[in-house]
Amino acid sequence: MYRFSLFSLLFLCSGWLVAQTPWETPADRKAKLSTVAFTEQGQTLGKELYQTNCKSCHGDPGKNNVIRLVPLPPDPASVQLQQNSDGSLHYKISEGRGLMPAFKNVLSAEYIWDVISYLRTYNKDYKQQLAVKPTAGGEVFDKVDLKLERDSGHSGVVVQLTGMKGALVKPIPGLEVKLFARRYFGFQVVGKPVDTNAEGMARFEIPKSLPGDSSGNVLLVAQLSDEELFGPVKAESLLAIGLPVYRPPLNEQRALWNVGQKAPIWLLIVYLSVVFIVWGFIFFILFQLRAIFKLGELK
């Protein structure tokens, strides 16, 4: 009991201690900015995300109905929260501390930006500063583009990364690309990430055992690893590159769980024969009534 009390006391104090130390954000994360402008669409999504993930502790923004914890979770409309830079908010939401959970495994980096865009609607003085244009090797591009296709002459696929600046189109070397395959639930990573070569190309081997649909089609997705710098740059392609696998739908064959027309044969036979036999006897017996009646007339 004594040890338990001591432990509880220490636990309670730890919250207070944490509350006393300021929550510092590393300089590089603090300066980070969103690559996309905050839009009304993003704010609506952010509101939805806020209500499912944050509201239980942080309450309704501006209503000051936060949950009474130590330290007190700040109201999103408060100065205490709004004085944070965009990058700082992103860092704190991603990493968490003490009772504030880390959301980096729950929400994607993009979703966290959406939440921030919603939080900023409670700050009239806020003006969004966009991240500088995507850069690679010291060059600044207006836009980067990924293309995913079969690697002619090889068994795998090739991803082509190009940057655009005005009318100029140039391959970008030295950036990491990831490849995913669409599965029933979510995406599966295929192979290891590959850096683009001098021609801006990244080659991936596709394992022969990768299951596709009945014609071997697999939906592949290539993505830049550094999503935050370039925004969500993706390329999708449906390629006949997998192992053809035919999975009959569960409702194709006769089964107990299927519709009435696809009832198992054995069940039909058992049910119908029992019904016919029993009701055959019942009708036979009804005819016996007639026989009894007829015999009575004879007498």
Place this chain on the structure above:
Amino acid sequence: MASEVNTKFLQDKRLDRIATDILRPVGVDRSFLIWMSSLAMLLLVCMYAYYIQLDKGLIVTGLRDYVSWGMYISNFVFFVATSLVGMLISSVLGMMGYKWVKPIGRIAEIIAVAFSAVAGLVIVSDMGRPERLPYVLMYARIQSPILWDVTVVTTYMTLSILLYVFTMIPDMAISKNRIGHAPVWLQKTYDLLSFNFQHTPGQYKILMKSIRILLILIVPTAFAIHTVTSWLFAVTTRPGWDSTIFGPYFLTGAFVAGSAAVIILMYVVRNSYKLSRYITAEHFDKMGKLLFLVSIVYFYFNLNEYLVPAYKMKTFEAHHLKELFVGEFAFMFWSIQLSGLIIPMILLLFKPMRKPFPMLLIASVVLIASWFKRLLIVVPTMEGPFLPKQNVPDAWMVYHPTIVESAITLGTITLAVMIISVLMKLFPVIPIWEIAEEESAHPDQQPVE
């Protein structure tokens, strides 16, 4: 039941006495009219409750998202269960040659007819849209135990009615000229139901053959009807229902309820109809032993049904069993097990307790307990779903039957009692020809008064 009928009983003087005794209460008298009109008034009130349910929907009942099977389905199981006794007494004991069941065979048949006929209606009372009942057949899914249940309930009801009618044909022929005191329409009905029966050997041969087929058919059908009813529960994985012994568990429980119902009606026949010469203290003693036998078998199945899961205490079963043993349903559970099973079993071991009046009391308690036992099978499982109960009003999480629901249930019981009353009062309640044949074949053995 012997296949050959010795028709010399027709010339025996004793036939006259037996027929007079048994036909004396038959007919429409003042007390019967008062009894039936009070039942009819009660039924009207209950039908008004059903009108409310038709108008407003199932929201007037206590049934909600979690407990969607409440009193109605429990009542259905009770009706099906009680109706099974027709098979036990007439078929099983009759065909095994137990002669003492002859006077009470028809009482068991009356219970079978009334309860199986009303069982179908009880199911309709659970439907929010009863006009969609034909959909069960129009869009039949042969894989569904619901379709099997509809099939066997209909079949069992037909077989029970046929058995009742067939075993009564010779009685109708004997009685049609002996009920001068009864209304003309009843005499005409007797004439119609006698099917021109003249007691010729040829007619007896056909009759006995048909009865034998019916008696044999009714055994598997009765097993099927209650096993399928139990499968409506047991084919799901819910705690408390997910059991491989649910079929025999329901069947043995049915015999307990049915035997109790037969004992109650035997007492009514013996005392109100003054037929103690035919339904003797000996019959009550024998029925007492039968009730003990079926109770101890049912007790054995109860032991398996509760003790085996309670030994393992799997997560969800444990929650269910705790609710029954020490939780919300503990009072109901222990009252039912003690007063409906264990105490009657102990009492029935003593001969004085197997006398008519103590038997009436025991049987009444057993029958009432068996109604509540069905409620205990249905409701606690539905109140304990696998996933947490959430996002519904608090009142929806537990089951509280409403007055409307209880009135409709009372209405179905009233209807069954009315059918039983009509069949018992307007037709011979004891098979005249079988008793006469028995007494004529063994003239020295007089029944004990």
